[in-house]
Amino acid sequence: MIVLLGSQKGGVGKSTLAVSIAAYLLELGKTVMIVDADDQKSVLTWYNNRDENLPRVPVVSATGNIKNTLLEMAQHYDYVIADSAGRDSSELRSGLMAADVFISPLRPSQMDLDVVPHTCDVFTNAQIFNEKVRGYLVLNMTPTNLFVNEGNLAAEVLRDFPAMSQASNRICDRKVFRDTWATSTTVFEADNEKAKEEIRKLVDEVIL
Ligand SMILES: Nc1ncnc2c1ncn2[C@@H]1O[C@H](COP(=O)(O)OP(=O)(O)O)[C@@H](O)[C@H]1O
Ligand SMILES: [Mg+2]
8 A cells, every 4th residue: 555645835744644654564564664755854864863772663765756655666665755845745645656655744824725726736737647546634733722613614625625634533733753753763652642542543444
């Protein structure tokens, strides 16, 4: 199964979700390979800085037309998680030709909502050639404060874009996601049950 993360914007949580999703799948005993298809190479840097005594979360990089690379890897791993750049790119477009699941994270902000139509267009065009691909908009970095309603307001706006499904599970803004990234670990190696539960529920909903 090939899972592609992509968006028209950087900083929405693609790389964070890529390693978190991979860590959960590894915890379930699945074989996983992360493909860093972003020329900024964030995930590869995360991997290179990772303590060698920690469980291995394998990462390779690929650029340009990644379709065949992803299909080839999917023969050898239960899950291939591809992380693409925060813009329309050949990696995003070619990755969509191979993906089973496309995940596009966004923050509950007007600027992120503004690019959703373009993301949906790219996805809809890809579906013409890859009919099996399922696409999900995933709200990330939503406020944990229940009195701040931004998450629900953004979810409301996303209903206007039926070309992609809206994941009903959201990921909150939690410091543990930033802290674990800084130490080249994942939330599954940290002591924060809420963050882990959010990732588990999202993966259960859109991937498993
Ligand atoms: N759910 C979250 N809670 C808190 N911080 C987050 C969360 N998701 C991502 N971040 C932080 O937001 C920034 C951008 O995330 P990143 O995964 O690098 O985005 P992208 O790969 O889309 O550019 C990073 O500093 C990351 O640690
Ligand atoms: Mg990234």
